[in-house]
Amino acid sequence: MKKKKVFYLIIIALVFVIIVGLIKNIGKNKRGLKVSNSDLGIPTEIEEVKLSKLIEKISYLGTIESENSVVLSPKITSEINELVFKEGDMVKEGDIIARLDDSQFIAKLNTALQKIETLETSYAYLSKEVENYYESNPSAKKVETVEENFNYLKNEAEKYKTLYEYGAIPQSSYDKIEHERNTVQNQLEELKAMSQNTYNKLTHEKDMASMQLKELYTMVEELSLSLEDTTIQAPMDGRIRMIDYSTGDLAIAGRPFAVIDGIENYVVRVQVSEKDLSKINIGTKVIVYITGQDNAIEAKVTNIMPDVNPVTRIGEVKVSFTAKDVNKDMVIGTGVQTEFIVDEMDEGLVIETAFIKDLENRQIVYVLEDNYVYEREIKTGLVVENKTQVLEGIKEGEKIACKNLTKLYDGAKVYIFQGVDKK
Template sequence: MSKRKSSSKKTLFWVVGVLGFIVLLGLTLRVTGVIGNSDTGKEVETATAKLKTITQLVSASGKVQPEIEVVIRPDVSGEIIELAVKEGDFVRQGDLLVRIKPDIYQAQIDNLNAALLTQKARLEQTRAALIRAEAAYQRDNTLYEKDLISEMEYIQSKSEFDSQKASLKAAEYQIQSAQAQLRQAQEELEQTVIRAPQNGTVTGLTVEEGERVLGNAQMAGTEMMRVSLLDRMEVLVEVNENDIVNVDYADTSRIEVDAYPERKFNGVVTEIANSAQITGSGTNEQVTNYQVKVRIITPHNIDSSPEQMVRNEASEGPEESFVPNFRPGMSATIDIETQTAVNVVSVPIQAVTVRDFAKDQTSENGETEDSAEIMLANSQDDDLIIREEDMRKVVFVIEDGKAIRKEVETGISDNSHIQILSGLEAGEEVVIGSYRTLSNLLNDGDKVTVNNKVSTFN
């Protein structure tokens, strides 16, 4: 019995020993590279260069606003005694908006009327005095010619006549002045009644009946309301100085309004500012933008006036009858189509990277990267030699399982693809990822393994 146990233990030891030897041998061979060292290359994702129409976009965000908006301010000060509209009302040109208490202006007119009558009475008195002075002058002139009166009496009579003529002129001018003051007062009285300057919708009503307002005398008066054409809306955006050079008048735009998600509206550039809007001036955060106005040309706000309350009853579906109702201040994003290249060779944007060709030239000459970048000469001056970079745009093309670097010239781009002007043909397979591999690790001639399981580029 004891011999059988001893034999089993020996067998178990031999088996364990053999297995351990085999494992150890396998690890040794793997570490030394004898086995398990088949080079499958770097794993990459690829896409095919293809012919595509590319439209370059300039994107910006801003606010929706009426294209025509009139700010209503009173020309005279006073208390509002009648407010004939409320916010959202549609008004026609000439409709009553506000009445300001006219009492003080009516009293001023009465006062000026009385002053004018007084001036007219004084004019008649002056005219009568002039007639008397003229008769006396004619009489004394005859007597002076006959030497019946002295020269002093003649001069005095003539001076009185000239004085009365001047007084008559002054009285006439005073009447003209009084009439002008009366016209001004009457105009101010008329300005106590404020009417709509154009057809439109009342927006931004900021006053109430009984409130006192300040007129446009020596400063801007109280803003009471705005009258806007809501069926002619635009988007005011700020475009960065790097992009504004690509924007031109009448450029087509696509507009997205936050209030209408997943919908796009058509627009056209109507104004481009010449003066910049600068924020953070003099700091590292300085930003220079230019204001651009984009008119919304998609039909909208058709119910902003009684004449335009129309719906397409014969439409087949809700999409055909949908008309957006934009309001001032809504947030919007625009994509301005600045350039379009039709049927050109294009690749996904991330396929294009940069490489330093000077570094490759240095490697061909047998220098190491470190010694090529900075070298100290063995001279007494110890001059520092810096290698100049030669950065160029390239793509990596898959050929026979290898990544072949090709220098390319690029054109315009959209949100996903970039135009290739030269260096690549449609149909070639290019590397598009991963970003780390493409930007840093991948070199000309490297073996690669294509893995497009998660690629979404077509």
């Protein structure tokens, strides 16, 4: 029993000694590693300076609209007999979209045409009567006969007067012929008045018939136009976006009936903040991403509204493109993503902004030469997000430090643990 206890104690002691030895050995290794790292230099990563594009852009959501949309409204109030097309259909200029009830207009037109036929006959008769009145009318003929008789008696009365003055005939003979002359003269004046009255009446009737005909002609023109208006036609090629009626409804004159969108040119309406509006100009390039389209569309700003909403401080920008820019049918009202290219560098030296160290009034980078880094002052240009354009100070292909910049200094020895020259 005692031998077993001694055996266990020996085993425990050996285990303890082994553990203590391992701990001491690990400590020595750590100190050795630290010394090794210190000899290698300050750890950092390296990036090679390359040529790259740099684009400053601002993104907004917009809404697609047709550049040319037409709202159709009936010119007359009438029941809808037929809808030829439906929403979403393509139409050509002149296509009949709907037919309205024309029965009342046809009935009124037929009545007016019948009246015109009757009045034209009457007007032709009256015009002929007026034109030939003094040649063919009995009243005028009678006036002509009495006037000839009056002229004869007038001449006779003048002869009798001469004879009476010379005593060739008695006064009674002269008085008789004078009485006959006066009687015929009165008769002639009455007949002339009656004849003129008849003529005036015929002329008035002719004029009234002419006025009525003009009114009927005008009515026929209006009814013909109304008949034309019973068909609602497409004024241009396009797609029907909306029809606000159904067959059997009463179409109200002036109330929107349908909307047709042109399919040649489109605009994207974009609401832009007042701050970003100052960066956008007419002609600014815009990349438009449309859901369902294979590729993004390159478009341009064509209109900037001159004012902004005083409450929201937001203005509207229009971006235009054509149907040839898209490869599938457009859905008007679709929301799209837009990117306004407000500044662009085609090709230049670009590095991450984090690789630059700011020292008072200058900016530097640490350029690698052998296993050392040296400060290099640079001049920067365009800054987009986390990228910066370098105008002067470094060249393409040079390698710069990109980690532990706060620990680096001019001439520092470095240990590259990741990057172009990983060791």
